[in-house]
Amino acid sequence: QSVLTQPPSVSGAPGQRVTISCSGSRSNIGATYDVHWYQQIPGTAPKLLIYANNNRPSGIPDRFSGSKSGTSASLAITGLQAEDEAIYYCQSYDISLSGLVVFGGGTKLTVL
């Protein structure tokens, strides 16, 4: 069981908007730790997609955005493209684990 909870799967048609939720608790997301998001295409290493809740590293399209509120966070993808099909992970830290790294279980995005 992951410390952060994500839906196992989401799907959308090309051009549509999808969101992926990441639910935590007062000991992690709710403890003011930032949330970070990673994209993993099967067979490759995870890639940082969103850092510190809503910031994109250089080279990440603005179709990807993040938000955080209370004990939850969300990743939104607009203008869905076939190349977005991947597994998405949220990540934060947990104060009950001495501020250690925690991941969500991952969400498989299928582009229909």
Next chain:
Amino acid sequence: QVQLQESGPRLVEPSETLSLTCAVSGSSITTRFYWGWVRQPPGKGLEWIASIYHDGSAYHNPSLKSRVTISIDTSKNQFSLRLASVTATDSAVFYCARIGWNYEALDSWGQGALVTVSS
């Protein structure tokens, strides 16, 4: 641009110790980052193992702490992982990563090393 590369045996026998090294290039390992290990069993999600700073201070996943040793060699710009008493359930892709020092993101990852535990 920082690059990380895992190396080490890809096949380990049960009850033995898994050893991996991550070579860092393009950045000094003594900069203001932590350096860590993450594993991913086949078909499963990501699990953080441990992180270390260049001063040697380290943090471990409590579920693995008793079996994990993480170390850093600033002279070689690399850090290492040892996981003792492995079983088949420890088979996974092991990634090394750079982690922002202030509870920040894992912003750079190695390509991963698939390690299989089998006799």
